Amino acid sequence: MSERTLTFAQAILEATDQCLAADPSVILIGEGVPDPKGIFGTTSGLRDKYGPSRVSDMPVSENGLTGILVGAALRGLRPILTHQRVDFSILSFDQLFNNASKWHAMFGGRASVPLTVRMIIGQGWGQGAQHAQNLHAVFSHVPGLKVVMPATPADAKGLLISAVRDPNPVVFIEHRWLHGVSGPVPEGGAAVPLGQARVARQGKDVTLVASSWMTLQAQRVAGWLETMGVQAEVVDLRTLSPLDAETVLGSVRKTGRVLVMDLGWRHCGYAAEVLARIAETLHGQLRAAPARLTLPDEPAPSSPALARAYYPSARRMLGEALAAAQHPHARDESSWPEPVRAELARLEALPADVPDLSFKGPF
Amino acid sequence: MSALGPSAQARPTAALLRRLLIDVERIRRVEERIAELYAEQEMRCPVHLCIGQEAASAGVSAALEVHDTAVSGHRAHGHYLAKGGDLNAMIAEIYGKATGCASGRGGSMHLIDLKCGFLGSTPIVGGTVPVGVGAAYAMRLRGERSISVVYLGDAAVEEGVFHESLNFAALKQLPVLFVCENNLYSVYTRLDDRQPARPLHRLAAAHGIPALVEDGNDAVAVYERAAELVDKVRGGAGPAFLELPTYRWREHCGPNYDQELGYRPDAEYADWKKLCPVERLRERCLREGVVDAAELKALQERLEAEIDEAFRRAKQAAYPEPGPSPVYAGNDPDE
Numbered sequence: 001m002s003e004r005t006l007t008f009a010q011a012i013l014e015a016t017d018q019c020l021a022a023d024p025s026v027i028l029i030g031e032g033v034p035d036p037k038g039i040f041g042t043t044s045g046l047r048d049k050y051g052p053s054r055v056s057d058m059p060v061s062e063n064g065l066t067g068i069l070v071g072a073a074l075r076g077l078r079p080i081l082t083h084q085r086v087d088f089s090i091l092s093f094d095q096l097f098n099n100a101s102k103w104h105a106m107f108g109g110r111a112s113v114p115l116t117v118r119m120i121i122g123q124g125w126g127q128g129a130q131h132a133q134n135l136h137a138v139f140s141h142v143p144g145l146k147v148v149m150p151a152t153p154a155d156a157k158g159l160l161i162s163a164v165r166d167p168n169p170v171v172f173i174e175h176r177w178l179h180g181v182s183g184p185v186p187e188g189g190a191a192v193p194l195g196q197a198r199v200a201r202q203g204k205d206v207t208l209v210a211s212s213w214m215t216l217q218a219q220r221v222a223g224w225l226e227t228m229g230v231q232a233e234v235v236d237l238r239t240l241s242p243l244d245a246e247t248v249l250g251s252v253r254k255t256g257r258v259l260v261m262d263l264g265w266r267h268c269g270y271a272a273e274v275l276a277r278i279a280e281t282l283h284g285q286l287r288a289a290p291a292r293l294t295l296p297d298e299p300a301p302s303s304p305a306l307a308r309a310y311y312p313s314a315r316r317m318l319g320e321a322l323a324a325a326q327h328p329h330a331r332d333e334s335s336w337p338e339p340v341r342a343e344l345a346r347l348e349a350l351p352a353d354v355p356d357l358s359f360k361g362p363f
Numbered sequence: 364m365s366a367l368g369p370s371a372q373a374r375p376t377a378a379l380l381r382r383l384l385i386d387v388e389r390i391r392r393v394e395e396r397i398a399e400l401y402a403e404q405e406m407r408c409p410v411h412l413c414i415g416q417e418a419a420s421a422g423v424s425a426a427l428e429v430h431d432t433a434v435s436g437h438r439a440h441g442h443y444l445a446k447g448g449d450l451n452a453m454i455a456e457i458y459g460k461a462t463g464c465a466s467g468r469g470g471s472m473h474l475i476d477l478k479c480g481f482l483g484s485t486p487i488v489g490g491t492v493p494v495g496v497g498a499a500y501a502m503r504l505r506g507e508r509s510i511s512v513v514y515l516g517d518a519a520v521e522e523g524v525f526h527e528s529l530n531f532a533a534l535k536q537l538p539v540l541f542v543c544e545n546n547l548y549s550v551y552t553r554l555d556d557r558q559p560a561r562p563l564h565r566l567a568a569a570h571g572i573p574a575l576v577e578d579g580n581d582a583v584a585v586y587e588r589a590a591e592l593v594d595k596v597r598g599g600a601g602p603a604f605l606e607l608p609t610y611r612w613r614e615h616c617g618p619n620y621d622q623e624l625g626y627r628p629d630a631e632y633a634d635w636k637k638l639c640p641v642e643r644l645r646e647r648c649l650r651e652g653v654v655d656a657a658e659l660k661a662l663q664e665r666l667e668a669e670i671d672e673a674f675r676r677a678k679q680a681a682y683p684e685p686g687p688s689p690v691y692a693g694n695d696p697d698e
Contacts, residue, residue, distance in 0.1 A: 111477065
């Protein structure tokens, strides 16, 4: 039945498996793909099932392999490339930006590059400056790339299937902390279309725009807001490029208030683009200044003490959401309901550098 | 092309010599026409002419089959034409017209003609080296008998992606032939200001790839050497690398001679001009009776007429309609 539950990582594995089974031109390649741990379980068993020519490891050559897979895609394959961290993909920006993203346009539409590049955002456990970057705004800036950031296991599966079938290069970004999250996942090969946001929760008072891991945070905040009399609508972007502006604007048109909760940096960040779309279209209809919650404009630190301050806390998320909603007690925590304050205190007693206590590191 | 056979190893046939002669004459004349008309400022894009380097394109392409593929860099006119790329579409592309091979979205530095296997050329140095290797990877995985040719220059070997690509090609024993035209200069910078004193082709050998050097200004020698390597590559022996020392006559980018700038010694320049690949092949063909003077003249007139027509069409063609670029390809019909 469709109510079967999988983790996010299992959903990625199942989508990849189904893509490999359905289309002989699909190949999977990346550092660690056939490893015993199978990229956090997302590639386990696939080499045995499909053989080393279709499921393989690669030399540590991110740019070279990206270009090689561009060429392979131009000659009829549909490759999936994986990076264990977003940060390593920076080595491949030449091939991703100069070739993959532009090939279709700069050759007048005569060819296209059906390439999926999976990358994983690290957070916590001391990942630090070069293992925890959120670069979705950078990829989204480049015309010709599609950028996908699922939040749920079902979307992880459905969007990955769409990414592999898509004739364009797709950057598929997974937050490491989502891999262990469970949810219902349909068994079949149903694709979730790219370019469509999802209203994850309906509300009338304020819109929370989020994606990936931040969608889960927004939904938790929305639950607390409800106990404080605020009906928050949560828009899970799912695809960041092309942006489903219709869904975002439709929600903000209704609520008149918005907080964009983004995983990335502030300056020239993805939240800035979303706010700009809202401001230039709905200027006169806004009931409050549109707001954003982002990382500070500095590299991620390693120490758990520093990381706790670097990433927005649940308390801060709630405060910002209340402020965006023009709630009278936004800045007066003593007036927040006791169960909410107790829950925030409980969360703050936990380590901030792991998604939950079952997470034992190191990655 | 197939009549010549990719493995004509012995004495070159008259048909082969004639084909090579047509190719070098044609490329030279196309490039000279671009140079001649460039001052009209109707070709409003950078052009990197290959005058002086025609033998590489002609010789390598004569060893290939139509289903083989090629990729190239900024100086790609010769590679495109010799592989069978449509002349009218190339000239129209340089004029920025809708009838161009990239519909006016590419210009001289972005040539493509998939009908003849020319997958594309781009101007980021080394940028298509992995793309050509990837095409070979797909050929291998799909069980095709095609091979992939990667044209590159001497500066491309300074890029990291060159080494990443050769490492992978050797690791997977892919059907790819790297053809490195070493014209001794990257823009104004001499090879010995950029690379240590070691034979360039041995970089490929260090990656475990058989590497040879051939006279890059002798189309027949290039053909013979390329045919030998193509045979091996097609037969499953893995990648091969061919270095072709040669020389660019005109400026790096643009229609002019620039010897007055003084970055290339006059004696060096004069020595290379004596090795004109077109003149050498012309003389050989006359000497061996492949063509006589009258036939050569007729051939040249025919080429001039073809080129006249290509430029006439390009100039008359419409510009593309301004509008959104085809940023994304449409989804497959089955979606």
